Amino acid sequence: MMNLFDLTGKTAVITGGTGVLGGAMAKGLAQAGATVAILGRREALAVQVSDSLKNEGLKAIPLPADVLDKASLLKAREHLLKQTGRIDILINAAGGNMPEATVFGELTFFGLEPEALNKVMRLNFEGSVLPAQVFGESMKDAGSGSIINISSMAAQKPLTRVIGYAAAKAAIDNFTKWLAVDLAQKYGEGLRVNAIAPGFFVGEQNRSFLLNTDGSLTTRGGQIIANTPMGRFGEPDELVGTAVYLASDAAKFVTGIVIPVDGGFSAYGGL
Numbered sequence: 001m002m003n004l005f006d007l008t009g010k011t012a013v014i015t016g017g018t019g020v021l022g023g024a025m026a027k028g029l030a031q032a033g034a035t036v037a038i039l040g041r042r043e044a045l046a047v048q049v050s051d052s053l054k055n056e057g058l059k060a061i062p063l064p065a066d067v068l069d070k071a072s073l074l075k076a077r078e079h080l081l082k083q084t085g086r087i088d089i090l091i092n093a094a095g096g097n098m099p100e101a102t103v104f105g106e107l108t109f110f111g112l113e114p115e116a117l118n119k120v121m122r123l124n125f126e127g128s129v130l131p132a133q134v135f136g137e138s139m140k141d142a143g144s145g146s147i148i149n150i151s152s153m154a155a156q157k158p159l160t161r162v163i164g165y166a167a168a169k170a171a172i173d174n175f176t177k178w179l180a181v182d183l184a185q186k187y188g189e190g191l192r193v194n195a196i197a198p199g200f201f202v203g204e205q206n207r208s209f210l211l212n213t214d215g216s217l218t219t220r221g222g223q224i225i226a227n228t229p230m231g232r233f234g235e236p237d238e239l240v241g242t243a244v245y246l247a248s249d250a251a252k253f254v255t256g257i258v259i260p261v262d263g264g265f266s267a268y269g270g271l
């Protein structure tokens with residue numbers, strides 16, 4: 001039974017593998033047997049993350065590249081294929097919100113700069129489309145592969161303030177379904193595309209929005225916890241089970257879905 005989830009012999013690319021959630025999923029996939037390529041813009045950090053996995057006896061390769069620069073992704077693909085000969089899994093975990101696209105404090109909707117919206121849309125949407133093109137092409141050539149996008153609670157029910165991020169993650173949900181259909185119809189059932197929609201996890205980007213310096217909840221952090229039936233933030237390694245499931249043969253007949261991992265946030269109506 002557990003063989004269904006076995007990733008031995010598979011190669012996984014994790015964009016944003018240098019970050020909090022990407023790093024946790026990279027480790028989880030490596031523990032399930034995959035060789036994980038840690039893709040990040042900063043080479044030193046990618047090396048550091050991959051070295052720490054290797055020190056634990058796991059298989060990891062640093063893969064410096066920028067998800068918004070197709071040439072750097074193509075170079076990364078070439079480098080990786082030389083080492084592993086295959087690419088089976090892609091997790092698009094590079095992304096996040098940007099303060100300049102957030103309606104907060106002095107900044108109202110009417111003062112939002114289009115450039116700020118474009119920037120957050122570009123990182124989250126184009127930053128997932130380009131890796132799907134580059135690494136997905138190798139999967140297409142091999143006739144099998146699993147792409148996992150990272151959505152957000154902001155995609156289905158827009159959250160206050162984060163207008164650009166919410167729109168970008170809604171685009172990710174739509175893209176996940178679109179690409180799932182396109183790849184299955186044109187290239188066969190071996191190619192699957194799904195997404196994970198994390199609830200609220202404390203990361204570097206959002207720490208100051210959720211927690212005060214003394215560790216107590218901010219007003220917004222308190223609102224989130226009040227709307228999360230399990231009453232807490234998620235732990236990054238709680239995404240691993242879903243990531244391994246979607247990456248593995250356990251999800252062989254599953255494509256085009258978005259799975260919330262959110263402590264019940266998306267199920268709760270607030271009363």
Ligand SMILES: NC(=O)c1ccc[n+]([C@@H]2O[C@H](COP(=O)([O-])OP(=O)(O)OC[C@H]3O[C@@H](n4cnc5c(N)ncnc54)[C@H](O)[C@@H]3O)[C@@H](O)[C@H]2O)c1
Pocket residue numbers: 015016017018019020021022039040041065066067068092093094095096097123127150151152153197198199200201202203204205206
């Ligand atoms: N933390 C949460 O609560 C939460 C909730 C829902 C969704 N998400 C999503 O999960 C994903 C990971 O979030 P996180 O909290 O781990 O953030 P993080 O900031 O810890 O990780 C993001 C990583 O992406 C990298 N990155 C950014 N731009 C890049 C680029 N152009 N090229 C290559 N790498 C780039 C960063 O260097 C960083 O290592 C994001 O898409 C985020 O929107 C996070």
